[in-house]
Amino acid sequence: MKRYLIALLVGGTVFAGVYGMAASLDVGSGSLGAGNTAVAACQSGTLTASYATSYQSSLPGYRVGVVTVNGLDTTSSTNCASKAYRITLTGASDASLGEITGTTPASGTSFTADFTSSNVAAESVTGVHITISG
Numbered sequence: 001m002k003r004y005l006i007a008l009l010v011g012g013t014v015f016a017g018v019y020g021m022a023a024s025l026d027v028g029s030g031s032l033g034a035g036n037t038a039v040a041a042c043q044s045g046t047l048t049a050s051y052a053t054s055y056q057s058s059l060p061g062y063r064v065g066v067v068t069v070n071g072l073d074t075t076s077s078t079n080c081a082s083k084a085y086r087i088t089l090t091g092a093s094d095a096s097l098g099e100i101t102g103t104t105p106a107s108g109t110s111f112t113a114d115f116t117s118s119n120v121a122a123e124s125v126t127g128v129h130i131t132i133s134g
Contacts, residue, residue, distance in 0.1 A: 042080040042132055043073035049087070049128040051115070062122040064089060064098070069130060070110045082106045083134035087113045089120050090127040097124055104132060
């Protein structure tokens with residue numbers, strides 16, 4: 001019985017210490033850490049993506065060419081102008097098929113990313129992920 005009480009006391013002390021350390025972690029948009037927090041977006045509007053295809057005999061089939069992103073806000077006080085972007089084409093199980101990075105334009109409402117050299121088969125694309133940061 002005495003061993004049981006000592007084990008329970010030690011276990012409770014360890015749990016309290018770990019819980020206390022985890023509660024002190026801070027998370028924000030400028031750093032990585034453990035926890036969760038809301039991160040403000042650079043715009044409230046929704047971005048839409050579309051892509052052109054072209055026939056590629058080496059696949060054989062159609063490949064993704066230029067991806068066009070529309071709906072970019074470059075005029076509001078918290079806009080997405082001149083920020084780093086990453087566009088990822090995904091396939092089955094959300095696996096990455098190709099990725100392009102760049103910088104959004106300083107003005108306008110759209111931008112493009114050229115996936116032609118990536119030879120991504122259009123039939124394999126199930127999603128387009130767009131991340132703007134900075």
